[in-house]
Amino acid sequence: MGQYIDILKDKVVVITGTTSGIGKGMAKLFAEQGAKVVGSGRRESLGQQVAEEIRAAGGESIFVKTDASDPEQVKNLIDTAVNTYGRIDILVNNCAWEPTIMLKDLTWEDFRKVIDTNLGSYTMATVYALGYMIPQHYGRILNINSVTMEQIVPGVGVYSLAKAAIHNLTKTTALEYAKDGIRCNEICPGLILAGAFEKPEIREWAKDSIENGTPVPRLGTVEEIAYAALYLLSEHADFCNSASLFVDGGRRLI
Numbered sequence: 232m233g234q235y236i237d238i239l240k241d242k243v244v245v246i247t248g249t250t251s252g253i254g255k256g257m258a259k260l261f262a263e264q265g266a267k268v269v270g271s272g273r274r275e276s277l278g279q280q281v282a283e284e285i286r287a288a289g290g291e292s293i294f295v296k297t298d299a300s301d302p303e304q305v306k307n308l309i310d311t312a313v314n315t316y317g318r319i320d321i322l323v324n325n326c327a328w329e330p331t332i333m334l335k336d337l338t339w340e341d342f343r344k345v346i347d348t349n350l351g352s353y354t355m356a357t358v359y360a361l362g363y364m365i366p367q368h369y370g371r372i373l374n375i376n377s378v379t380m381e382q383i384v385p386g387v388g389v390y391s392l393a394k395a396a397i398h399n400l401t402k403t404t405a406l407e408y409a410k411d412g413i414r415c416n417e418i419c420p421g422l423i424l425a426g427a428f429e430k431p432e433i434r435e436w437a438k439d440s441i442e443n444g445t446p447v448p449r450l451g452t453v454e455e456i457a458y459a460a461l462y463l464l465s466e467h468a469d470f471c472n473s474a475s476l477f478v479d480g481g482r483r484l485i
């Protein structure tokens with residue numbers, strides 16, 4: 232950890248999707264930095280395990296089983312955070328479903344699932360969090376977006392469509408609530424060693440894209456995203472509002 236100490240001391244942080252990958256990495260780093268972390272996701276045993284690991288390391292965390300595509304469950308997540316810790320300082324929208332589907336094969340069901348999980352959850356978690364953040368005149372909202380919000384890749388069109396809309400959600404939130412003490416920013420990861428890229432066969436399949444499609448020719452790490460998030464949520468980033476921080480090795484340039 233070096234010189235970074237207690238950057239999020241006593242901040243109450245809600246994160247969607249802490250059962251694996253980037254969400255899990257952020258939960259652990261933020262707890263190390265003094266935050267009270269409210270994790271969530273559908274896979275309860277994995278989520279409880281992450282919360283338990285945080286507590287075993289001396290941090291504070293609970294897990295709330297949540298299917299984020301259901302607004303009632305998202306509301307329950309935000310309300311539970313406030314009922315448990317008295318407030319919500321930070322919301323990190325992170326959960327996503329990334330199917331590989333060419334546009335011609337897209338079904339209404341898959342379209343709805345991507346929109347509800349990726350865009351609906353970010354939107355409604357923001358709405359419910361604002362209900363608490365505006366009266367307390369403080370809030371930080373961070374949306375985990377993707378380089379695909381502007382870089383189109385065949386087969387991930389519907390995911391990109393939701394990510395492009397999240398970019399506008401970030402801007403709307405940043406514009407409408409800055410005077411209420413709220414900031415909203417986004418991180419746009421490139422290819423990261425998380426999610427699908429944890430599978431060796433996917434890494435092999437994407438080898439050329441990783442080595443020739445990214446100026447920094449490797450996968451990024453969960454830690455590199457978590458530290459970027461830590462900066463945007465720290466007081467050092469108080470003047471950042473609607474920032475899009477690309478952590479992509481320059482991938483969007485190719």
Ligand SMILES: NC(=O)c1ccc[n+]([C@@H]2O[C@H](COP(=O)([O-])OP(=O)(O)OC[C@H]3O[C@@H](n4cnc5c(N)ncnc54)[C@H](OP(=O)(O)O)[C@@H]3O)[C@@H](O)[C@H]2O)c1
Pocket residue numbers: 247248249250251252253254271272273274275297298299300324325326327328329348375376377378419420421422423424425426427428
């Ligand atoms: N890995 C990359 O290369 C990459 C690149 C660009 C952007 N990103 C973005 O980074 C974020 C995290 O992805 P990741 O790479 O860490 O993938 P991951 O390991 O698959 O994590 C996805 C998380 O989302 C949660 N989730 C999915 N559907 C959900 C639902 N209906 N309700 C609640 N939680 C749900 C999952 O939890 P449960 O399954 O337990 O519900 C899991 O915790 C996503 O927004 C993704 O778009 C990743």
